[in-house]
Amino acid sequence: MTESTSPLALPFPAMPAIDGVALHVARAQYKTWDRCDLTFVTLEPGTVVAGVLTQSKCPSPEVEWCRAALTLGQARALVVNAGNSNAFTGSRGRAAVEAIAARTAAHLGCQPSDVFVSSTGVIGVPLPIDKAEAGLDAAFAAAPCGWEDAAATIMTTDTFTKGAVTTAVIGDRTVSLVGIIKGSGMIAPDMATMLGFIFTDAAVEPEFLQAALSKANAPSFSCITVDSDTSTSDTVLAFATGKAGNVQLADDDSVGADAFRAALADLCHQLAMLVVRDGEGAQKLIEIQVTGADSDRSAHRIAMSIANSPLVKTAIAGEDANWGRVVMAVGKAGEPADRDTLSIRFGNTQVAEGGLALSGYNEAPVAAHLKGNEIEIGVDLALGEGRATVWTCDLTHGYISINADYRS
Amino acid sequence: MTESTSPLALPFPAMPAIDGVALHVARAQYKTWDRCDLTFVTLEPGTVVAGVLTQSKCPSPEVEWCRAALTLGQARALVVNAGNSNAFTGSRGRAAVEAIAARTAAHLGCQPSDVFVSSTGVIGVPLPIDKAEAGLDAAFAAAPCGWEDAAATIMTTDTFTKGAVTTAVIGDRTVSLVGIIKGSGMIAPDMATMLGFIFTDAAVEPEFLQAALSKANAPSFSCITVDSDTSTSDTVLAFATGKAGNVQLADDDSVGADAFRAALADLCHQLAMLVVRDGEGAQKLIEIQVTGADSDRSAHRIAMSIANSPLVKTAIAGEDANWGRVVMAVGKAGEPADRDTLSIRFGNTQVAEGGLALSGYNEAPVAAHLKGNEIEIGVDLALGEGRATVWTCDLTHGYISINADYRS
Numbered sequence A, B: 001m002t003e004s005t006s007p008l009a010l011p012f013p014a015m016p017a018i019d020g021v022a023l024h025v026a027r028a029q030y031k032t033w034d035r036c037d038l039t040f041v042t043l044e045p046g047t048v049v050a051g052v053l054t055q056s057k058c059p060s061p062e063v064e065w066c067r068a069a070l071t072l073g074q075a076r077a078l079v080v081n082a083g084n085s086n087a088f089t090g091s092r093g094r095a096a097v098e099a100i101a102a103r104t105a106a107h108l109g110c111q112p113s114d115v116f117v118s119s120t121g122v123i124g125v126p127l128p129i130d131k132a133e134a135g136l137d138a139a140f141a142a143a144p145c146g147w148e149d150a151a152a153t154i155m156t157t158d159t160f161t162k163g164a165v166t167t168a169v170i171g172d173r174t175v176s177l178v179g180i181i182k183g184s185g186m187i188a189p190d191m192a193t194m195l196g197f198i199f200t201d202a203a204v205e206p207e208f209l210q211a212a213l214s215k216a217n218a219p220s221f222s223c224i225t226v227d228s229d230t231s232t233s234d235t236v237l238a239f240a241t242g243k244a245g246n247v248q249l250a251d252d253d254s255v256g257a258d259a260f261r262a263a264l265a266d267l268c269h270q271l272a273m274l275v276v277r278d279g280e281g282a283q284k285l286i287e288i289q290v291t292g293a294d295s296d297r298s299a300h301r302i303a304m305s306i307a308n309s310p311l312v313k314t315a316i317a318g319e320d321a322n323w324g325r326v327v328m329a330v331g332k333a334g335e336p337a338d339r340d341t342l343s344i345r346f347g348n349t350q351v352a353e354g355g356l357a358l359s360g361y362n363e364a365p366v367a368a369h370l371k372g373n374e375i376e377i378g379v380d381l382a383l384g385e386g387r388a389t390v391w392t393c394d395l396t397h398g399y400i401s402i403n404a405d406y407r408s
Helices: A061-070 A090-108 A129-141 A147-153 A206-217 A257-277 A296-307 A310-317 A323-332 A363-371 A397-403 B061-070 B090-108 B129-141 B147-153 B206-217 B257-277 B296-307 B310-317 B323-332 B363-371 B397-403
Strands: A021-026 A038-043 A048-053 A077-084 A115-122 A163-170 A173-182 A195-200 A235-240 A285-293 A343-346 A349-353 A374-380 A386-393 B021-026 B038-043 B048-053 B077-084 B115-122 B163-170 B173-182 B195-200 B235-240 B285-293 B343-346 B349-353 B374-380 B386-393
Touching: A021 A129, A021 A147, A038 A129, A038 A147, A048 A061, A048 A206, A061 A090, A061 A115, A061 A235, A077 A090, A077 A129, A077 A195, A090 A115, A090 A129, A115 A195, A115 A235, A147 A163, A147 A173, A163 A257, A173 A257, A195 A257, A206 A235, A206 A257, A257 A285, A257 A386, A285 A296, A296 A310, A296 A323, A296 A374, A296 A386, A310 A323, A310 B397, A323 A343, A323 A349, A323 A374, A343 A363, A349 A363, A363 A374, A397 B310, A397 B397, B021 B129, B021 B147, B038 B129, B038 B147, B048 B061, B048 B206, B061 B090, B061 B115, B061 B235, B077 B090, B077 B129, B077 B195, B090 B115, B090 B129, B115 B195, B115 B235, B147 B163, B147 B173, B163 B257, B173 B257, B195 B257, B206 B235, B206 B257, B257 B285, B257 B386, B285 B296, B296 B310, B296 B323, B296 B374, B296 B386, B310 B323, B323 B343, B323 B349, B323 B374, B343 B363, B349 B363, B363 B374
Parallel strands: A077 A115, A195 A235, A285 A374, B077 B115, B195 B235, B285 B374
Antiparallel strands: A021 A038, A038 A077, A048 A235, A163 A173, A173 A195, A285 A386, A343 A349, A343 A374, B021 B038, B038 B077, B048 B235, B163 B173, B173 B195, B285 B386, B343 B349, B343 B374
16 A cells, blocks of 8 residues: 555644553564564553444454443553454454453553554454464663554554544643544544544543543544444544643543543544545545525435445546535435525535526636635535534545455 | 447347337437437327336426326327436426327327326426427427337437337237336435336236236336436336227236236336346446345335445445445344344355355355446345345446436
């Protein structure tokens, strides 16, 4: 996979160290490649954790492991393997996760359930335990590294490293929130990213962290799609070390609760956008705003129907203001819609209104908008107050090239 | 659109004339192209009609016209326009359909509601009434033509003409059933083709014809998908002239009812397969068989999830036995599935069983199967008795090329 960097790439931001978090990377050589592919993150005692995981009915053993461990709410380590998702590998896959957790727990002197494990890559090949153990031992001995090294180590078909940072003021303390994430195919509704990891020094009750993460997930990771394909491994975990020394956030009435939630939502939004910007073959980032729907849920479904339509996505790739395909995608969503009240815009220019093309609309600003790499499609149904915004990318030859020859 | 012929093309069959049906084609010049684009079919008095139409919430005025006319159950003419779907064109689109029906009715001395109208092509451009009327006048004056000329005239991005034929014995008579159809993008569940027209000389009550067509539609047109995008114009109409002189089919107890239904189902299956064989960019026809599901409905949804997965379709394009993507598509369907009982085969070779890869399965027959152009994927869930079979094609660079530059 030597794809060139996405034209939508953003530079990796300056990200502060998070007190209580130490990063290490190593070479497990899950594939024959010249790069680190195992990330080992240590978390000081007292770290709490929350997570959102794939809705797939066929999840990886890592997802099942994390789902169980999340019920305890505490974490001492995170291990991420790149190059092999370990999904659909039966008891051998489960054994690999257990071995990684056990070895890490022995090294740190904690419980295996304090160790979170994620893997990403090809499905159906059991993660080789010997490589994982040798990689772990190398990571245990490695000097700490920075965020961008860790972000690079969790990548698979990603073309650029992805990180985001924000802060929140809680009482008299400023806490930091940072995240790293990877895509970039098999990205779809119901927890859309593959692997994302968020770290904060805030002191926060795990229940509050979970509620805040679940709420932040809804308009971010759950509102992006690259190809409508939902991964068996989708995972976002948020770790809070508590080292900032703020008065612990426990519920909605805690001082700074709103600020923390807003910061977490902002961070999730930033990370989700990075995933779409690195969608396989993406040349354009597409924001789809649906208003006037019967309900927010209905608006979301219509927006996702547009975002997942191959014909809409190829039209945008071709810089073609083919709003007829948007009508088609509204029509197929199965949600309440009235053809004769529907309005559509590209960028700020209305192109169809009240059920038909606006004759003589100015095509120049539409053409200029479509030549850019951030496209906005607005659909108003004029039925109710429901609204939703989702993000996707265009469908190009690059997607076919990447995916018609991935495993072989 | 000068795409080369699909490698999955079949030759146009020898199709008999149907007594009571006369075909004519003409140039309405809906686009600037050197071909006929208006098809005019006359049907002798006494012809009955049935139809299945798109489930889109934003249908074309032609679909609405046909839906209303179908309630009367009789037909004297069919007019098909190619190059402009007339969908999402407001009152001007409705006026165009009314003008076509009125002019044809005046010519034949029948009611406008006896005239069925279908259009296919770009969405959002009102069908020009002057061109339609001039085209109709030319068609009224034209000498009758054969089935392949009509099949060619209804095409848009299709790369080959599509027709099918069968017969049924009803009492002492043999009746003929023929059909022509066109695809080839925007093909998806809920009445999957764009335009298909079936003609028979059988004598049949319209209610029986409708019931037989609806039943034949379920496992044929409703079980194919090219790109998951449902057209605003999907239409299949079946016309029966009654000229064969059989004792009229009226209900399930009529002599020959089973034979007629079986023949109609066979014809619909043939036509549906032709649409998939001409799916935009298709290089391979893919049959997906799901067994052991919780119910037939659940099996259908899982099969369609596989058939619509860009990652499955690109893997097949790359001749890659990437069954992990099949697992992913099962998992995202949201239907009951147990990862640990799932089995998958390509062709006749099991590649995964009981939740994990079959170690040491023979890759040679799988590789040979995937190099062919008719691919079979079998998924057994081992949960119940539900089963479904659906058909799709692979996703290739050809699809992107065709659709990233269609309208402009």
